[in-house]
Amino acid sequence: MVSSRFAAPIAAGVSLVLVMGAAGATRPKAAHGGSAHTATGAVLGRTIVCPDAPAQTDDVKTRTVVATGHLVAGSVTVAPVTKYKAPTAVTLASTGTGGYADVTQPVDEPLVVTASGELAGGLVASRLTRVATGDRRGYAWDRCTAPVTDAWFTGVSTGAGVTSTLTLTNADDTPADVDIRALTVDGDVAPSLTRGIQLAPHTVHKEPLANLAPDQDSLAVEVVATRGRVASSIDELRRGAHPQGVDPVPEQTQAASTLVIAGVPGSADHTIASPSTYHHTLTIGNPTDRDTTVSVEVTDAGQDATDEKPAQPGGRFVPSTAVNDTAGTLAELLVPAKSVTVVGPKILDQVLNGSPVTLRIKSDDGTPLVAGALVQGVEKYSPDQQLCPADAVGCYVETLHLGAGPGIVGPTVLTDMRAGKHLDTVLTLTTFANRPAHVTLDTVPPGTEIPVDIPAGQEVQVPLHRIVGHPGDAPQVVQIVPDSGSPPIFAAAFVAELGSNGPILGGIPVTAGASSVGLPVVQSDITIPLVDARR
Secondary structure (H helix, E strand, O other), X not given: OOOHHHHHHHHHHHHHHHHHHHHHOOOEHHHHOOOOOEEEEEOOEEEEEEOOOOOOOOOEEEEEEEEEOOOOOOXXXXXXXXXXXXXXXXXXXXXXXXXXXXXXXXXXXXXXXXXXXXXXXXXXXXXXXXXXXXXXXXXXXXXXXXXXXXXXXXXXXXXXXXXXXXXXXXXXXXXXXXXXXXXXXXXXXXXXXXXXXXXXXXEEXXXXXXXXXXXXXXXXXXXXEEEOOEEEEEEEEEOOOOOOEEEEEOOEOOOEOEEEEEEEOOOEOOOOOOOOEEEEEEEEEEOOOOOEEEEEEEEEXXXXXXXXXXXXXXXXXOOOOEEXXXXXXXXXXEEOOOEEEEEOHHHHHHHOOOOOXXXXXXXXXXXXXXXXXXXXXXXXXXXXXXXXXXXXXXXXXXXXXXXXXXXXXXXXXXXXXXXXXXXXXXXXXXXXXXXXXXXXXXXXXXXXXXXXXXXXXXXXXXXXXXXXXXXXXXXXXXXXXXXXXXXXXXXXXXXXXXXXXXXXXXXXXOXXXXXXXXXXXXXXXXXXXXXXXXX
């Protein structure tokens, strides 16, 4: 029997437990060791942020395209981040099943795209800048990404002649606090000056990465929002005797034990920019506290027969090429804890000597990884498979960063692909399943549909001109529609243009706008508040 002096406190405690229990009933039972069966619900709101771009001139042109392959009820608005209180409505040109808009907005600050209703589910956007001459010469093709709490950028450089800048954008109405760290070949770096960066609502912060980890040829950078969320982007400018232009470094939203980098051009260029030669650097990061071993698998489409060589079938293989005495081989590559391992052109150029390829990087023990590939295209000079020497005349170098992307399983649109007299975009489609996949490619607005069969465990490449012809500079939005039941498809687009100033390159992984989100099935559990009370 309980004495009366304790009755009131106990009664109050019981009331508190019941209230907390009601709150606890909204959590998935999996948090306590059970299984959580999830349903799905439609995405009814979405915010994505497009990075800023340089001032526009006759030689510098930026275009932002917003598109969806599922034109349903909803609305879209855009605004520069600091002017977000007065957004401008965007009308997506109706195309039957989809829609797109070539957005006209100032480019000197990040652009915030907000969608509501069912339309938000499949919405994607990209910003592509073409620079014809000067230090920034080239294509900078960037996905517009959603604000998140954690993001990685792998393959970034702060070495000689390279300026890499991280842009943090807070598009929300609440403040955000951000920490930045880096993985280098020598270990983890997190100096105090890049911890606790504060961003007020609707503001932008730029951070030179040389402040974080100077004089590093290749590193992985993590952005962590400890309060709020941010959209992040990194631009890398390479100067020198032969400028290599500006290129964005793709974002990876989380580390994973298996990563896929699609659309990596082979060493010998077989696109419109021939006879360019491509050199490759692969950076793999291990953010955990334990060493791991990874394998690098290559998938290609083979080569057509020529007068000099017979046809080569496509397929998958894991090269046994030795990297060095410490790292091992591409079949068993050591990636130490909290660091990156870099595989350079002397190794990769021997392996990637054919058509564009897809790389699959996998840890042998399930350790989550991050990865990125740097491609350097050289025009008119490579007798020794080297980049242009300082005294070379008529030699051009262009860079391209490629990152890991998720598999797509439903209709997906790719914005602002280009095809013309001196340029083309190649779409790479790969499946790793043991059964074939089938997709249909079409333009938005609809044009001539092209069915594409992807053999089991292989890849195919489709030049954009096969779909749209050679329309010149008009934006081309392509829809990828997998057949129902097809295995996940990994895709990327690679654009090459050949002009009087040499080749310029751009590339982007193909990712779908999420059309649904998992909803946990919940049930009442009176033990949840008791567990919480002990924390």
